[in-house]
Amino acid sequence: xxxxxxxxxxxxxxxxQAVRDVSFTVxxxxxxxxxxxxxxxxTTLLRSISGxxxxxxxxxxxxxxxxxAVPPSGRVRLGIALxxxxxxxxxxxxxxxxxxxAGQTRRSGxxxxxxVLDAFPMLRPCLKRRSGDLSxxxxxxxxxxxxxxxxxxxxxxxxxxxxLSPLAVNMVYESLQTVIASGATIVxxxxxxxxxxxxxxRVACMLEGRIVLEGAAxxxxxxxxxxxxxxxxxxxxxxAAS
Amino acid sequence: xxxxxxxxxxxxxxxxxxxxxxxxxxMFGVMRIVNLAHGSIAVLAAYLVWExxxxxxxxxxxxxxxxxxxxxxAGWLLQRTVLDRSLRSGALTPLLSTFGLAVMLxxxxxxxxxxxxxxxxxxxxxxxxxxxxxxxxxxxxxxxLTFGVALALLGGLQxxxxxxxxxxxxxxxxxxxxxxxxxxxxxxxxxAAAAAIAIATVTVAGAFLGMRATFDPYxxxxxxxxxxEAIVIGGAGSLWGTLxxxxxxxxxxxxxxQVSPQGFLIAGHAVFFVVLAARFGLAGRDxxxxxRALRKAPA
Numbered sequence: 001x002x003x004x005x006x007x008x009x010x011x012x013x014x015x016x017q018a019v020r021d022v023s024f025t026v027x028x029x030x031x032x033x034x035x036x037x038x039x040x041x042x043t044t045l046l047r048s049i050s051g052x053x054x055x056x057x058x059x060x061x062x063x064x065x066x067x068x069a070v071p072p073s074g075r076v077r078l079g080i081a082l083x084x085x086x087x088x089x090x091x092x093x094x095x096x097x098x099x100x101x102a103g104q105t106r107r108s109g110x111x112x113x114x115x116v117l118d119a120f121p122m123l124r125p126c127l128k129r130r131s132g133d134l135s136x137x138x139x140x141x142x143x144x145x146x147x148x149x150x151x152x153x154x155x156x157x158x159x160x161x162x163x164l165s166p167l168a169v170n171m172v173y174e175s176l177q178t179v180i181a182s183g184a185t186i187v188x189x190x191x192x193x194x195x196x197x198x199x200x201x202r203v204a205c206m207l208e209g210r211i212v213l214e215g216a217a218x219x220x221x222x223x224x225x226x227x228x229x230x231x232x233x234x235x236x237x238x239x240a241a242s
Numbered sequence: 243x244x245x246x247x248x249x250x251x252x253x254x255x256x257x258x259x260x261x262x263x264x265x266x267x268x269m270f271g272v273m274r275i276v277n278l279a280h281g282s283i284a285v286l287a288a289y290l291v292w293e294x295x296x297x298x299x300x301x302x303x304x305x306x307x308x309x310x311x312x313x314x315x316a317g318w319l320l321q322r323t324v325l326d327r328s329l330r331s332g333a334l335t336p337l338l339s340t341f342g343l344a345v346m347l348x349x350x351x352x353x354x355x356x357x358x359x360x361x362x363x364x365x366x367x368x369x370x371x372x373x374x375x376x377x378x379x380x381x382x383x384x385x386x387l388t389f390g391v392a393l394a395l396l397g398g399l400q401x402x403x404x405x406x407x408x409x410x411x412x413x414x415x416x417x418x419x420x421x422x423x424x425x426x427x428x429x430x431x432x433x434a435a436a437a438a439i440a441i442a443t444v445t446v447a448g449a450f451l452g453m454r455a456t457f458d459p460y461x462x463x464x465x466x467x468x469x470x471e472a473i474v475i476g477g478a479g480s481l482w483g484t485l486x487x488x489x490x491x492x493x494x495x496x497x498x499x500q501v502s503p504q505g506f507l508i509a510g511h512a513v514f515f516v517v518l519a520a521r522f523g524l525a526g527r528d529x530x531x532x533x534r535a536l537r538k539a540p541a
Contacts, residue, residue, distance in 0.1 A: 052424060076426035084424060090417040093410070101410045105426035150426050 001064055003028045003185055004049070004080075004154050009058030011041075011048045018044040020209040022058070026154065031186045033196035033217070036206035037229060042189040043085050045206070046156045049187070050082035051075045062154075077105050079153030085162065085189075087143040091132030095123055095142050098131050102149035109151025110182065116145040119178040122171060137168025141175060148179065155179070157188045161195070173199070193225055207231050245500065250379050252496035256472075256489030257389030258454065262447035263469040263476075263484045264395060265440035271479025272416040272436040275325060275336045279344040280444060281466030286347055287313055287448030288362070288457050289355060295365045302362045302449055310445050317441025321434040329433075344462060351459035362452035370453065388450050392488075395443060396481050402439075412436050416479075471514040474521075 002025035011019040019041045026032050034042045047053035049060055051072035059068050062078055070078065090098050099113055117124050120141040126134060131142055140160060147155060160176070161169040173195065180186070180199070190196040197203060203220050205213040205228040213220075213228035226232075266280045277283075287309060294305035324343070328336040363370035366384070373382040403409035415422040415432035422429050451457060451465065468491065473479075476487025491510050498509020 050424060052420060071428075072420075072423035073426050073428045076424065082424050084421065088418060088421040088424075090414045090421070092417050093413060097410055097413075100407075101414045101422075101427070102425035104407045104411060146425060 002026060002061075003063060004187070005059075005061040006045075006049065007059045007061065009045070009048060009060070010056045011044050011053055012056050013044070018209055019048060019055075022206075022209070022211055024204060024211060024214065026185060026187060028153075028185055029183050030202060031180065031184075031188060031200045033200035033203045034187065034189045034206060035191075035193060035196050035203060035225060035229060040206040041209040042206050043158055046082060046158050046187065046189055047084075050080055050156055052082065052084070076150050076152075077107065079107060079151070080156065081147035081150045081152035081154070082156040083140075083143045083147045083158060083160070085158040087139045089131040089139055089142055089146070091130065093131060094128050095131050095134070095138075096127040098142055098146050099149050102146040105150045107151040111148045111151050113149070116148050119148070120145050120175045122175075135168065136164045137171055140164060140168070140172050144172070144176070144179070152184075154185045154187065157186060157190075159189055159191065161190065161192055193222060193229070197222065197225070205229055244378075245497070247379050248496040248500055249493055250381065251385070252493030253489050254382065254385035254389050255492030255496065256485070257385070257392040257492075258447075258450060259468055259472040259488030259491055260485040261388060261392040261395065261450060261488075262444065262465055263472040263488055264392070264399070264481065265442075265444040265447070266466075266469045267473040267476075267478055267481065267484045268399070268436065268443065269440040270473070272412055273325070273329065273336075273433055274333070275329070275340070276470075277440070278337060278340040278466065279347060279462075280340075280469055281462035281464065282344040282347040282351075283313075283441060283462075284444050284448035284451055284465050285457055285459065285462040286351060287445035288452035288461075289351060289360070290445075291449045292360050292362055292365075292452055295362060300365075302365050302453060306446065306449050309449070310442050313445040314438040314442040318434045318438040320441070321437035322430070325437065326430060326433065344466075348459050348462060355459060357458060359456040359458045360452070361456045362449065363454075366453055384454055388454065391446065391450065392485065395446065396485055399439070399443070400481055408432075408435055468510070471510060475514060475517045 004026040007023050009019055009022045010017065022045060024032070034045065036042050044053055048055045051070060055068065059066050061067065062075070062080060067075055067078065090101065093101070099116060103112065122138055123141055123145060126138055131139060134142065144157070144160070160172060164172065188196065188200060197217050197220060200217045203215065203217050203225060204211050205225055207228065212231070213225065262284055266277060269275050269277050290309045290313070291302050291305045294300055294308060295302045324339055325336060328339040369384050369387070373380050403413055411422070411427045411432045412435060414425070414427055415429045419429040422432065451461070472487040472491050473484055474487070475490050476483035476485065490513060494513040495506045495510040498505030
């Protein structure tokens with residue numbers, strides 16, 4: 001049984017349908033990269049899974065249970081954590097407070113303040129600094145660390161590298177390797193195709209709210225994904241999930 | 243030297259204003275609600291303490307031990323049943339619903355207790371009028387106690403917000419309720435806890451109102467105005483700013499009373515309008531920046 005399943009999900013932004021009839025599953029320990037152009041519906045899809053965006057149709061199943069009606073805080077307690085686009089830190093609070101406030105969900109697991117700091121050593125010197133005063137890389141590390149503090153079973157990462165310098169992106173991804181090595185289940189939205197293919201076990205490409213290409217990362221070529229990314233290639237029965 | 247005495251009395255009066263403004267400021271800081279029933283809730287608390295103290299011949303301080311938890315529970319319920327729904331309907335609805343609540347409370351109190359003025363001063367004995375004479379300056383024991391309670395309450399709240407899990411959850415929710423939900427905080431529960439705390443603090447303020455002055459069912463709106471002036475002067479949402487705002491208001495009122503009997507109210511309102519105008523000036527015409535300016539504590 002898959003850990004996370006999305007079935008025929010629809011989500012709208014007012015009149016605009018951002019996600020159309022999307023279905024996919026994620027198994028324990030899998031890393032699914034969602035790629036696609038701006039406006040393809042990746043962020044809305046992640047927010048719908050986390051409960052932050054209201055869906056108009058379809059279901060989200062977690063561990064076999066329908067959680068479509070569970071509020072975002074309830075989904076966190078079940079084990080789904082989102083690192084939102086733009087980090088969305090509590091800027092009036094220190095790094096330590098940002099991490100501790102997420103640790104209050106009391107889900108059991110291996111992540112706590114010490115293990116998060118071991119995974120993201122760049123946070124150690126700035127624990128007592130207000131999160132709003134940090135660099136982009138430090139803020140992203142805090143946002144990922146904050147999500148890890150909830151001890152998630154599925155980690156949803158939205159645009160980890162957005163707005164970061166190449167050096168900061170490398171540092172954040174280096175730390176993410178520790179998270180991946182711990183056997184985490186991850187759904188990742190990433191604009192950097194090469195990095196997405198390298199880090200993931202499976203790739204799904206979205207176009208205009210639909211998944212138009214899906215398959216094992218090892219079987220995907222950059223050209224194939226790029227064609228689907230720009231809509232140059234129509235989905236075929238074998239590769240598209242929906 | 244009378245001016246020095248008036249400044250000291252103004253500072254002590256500021257302690258009472260900080261006490262009554264603290265809950266209003268806290269509620270605005272966390273939920274962005276201006277609770278127009280705040281003054282009426284203080285008067286309701288004063289009546290509850292008076293009723294208990296009078297019927298059971300209790301000290302008002304002992305009566306507070308029973309009234310504070312009851313009022314905190316009522317605050318929780320108020321948030322879950324009225325304010326939560328109001329918040330979902332836009333910024334204006336909480337104003338209207340709390341205004342309605344104030345009218346309802348005032349008239350229910352009038353129905354129950356009539357128009358007679360009451361006071362808790364007879365229930366606290368000598369504390370109501372005892373003072374220390376320090377030459378040119380006189381310090382009332384009740385005024386000093388009020389100031390001390392205000393300091394303890396503000397300090398306690400600050401510690402609670404910074405050091406406890408619930409306090410951090412309330413701060414996170416105040417910062418960004420949607421993101422708070424994404425880290426497992428039930429924003430509605432955090433709001434309800436904040437409302438309970440705000441109503442508990444105004445209950446304490448209501449008891450001190452009853453000890454230092456007389457009150458009747460329609461005393462609430464005036465208390466709301468003083469509380470509102472204190473938080474605008476000090477920066478809405480800032481706990482220690484509330485104390486500074488209360489002191490500035492109290493000192494202005496006391497110095498104004500030295501000029502003319504009407505000067506007490508006029509000087510207070512004048513300082514409030516000057517600060518408000520300065521903040522309007524700094525904020526420009528953008529309503530969002532005005533709200534930010536109102537919330538910003540003075541340097």
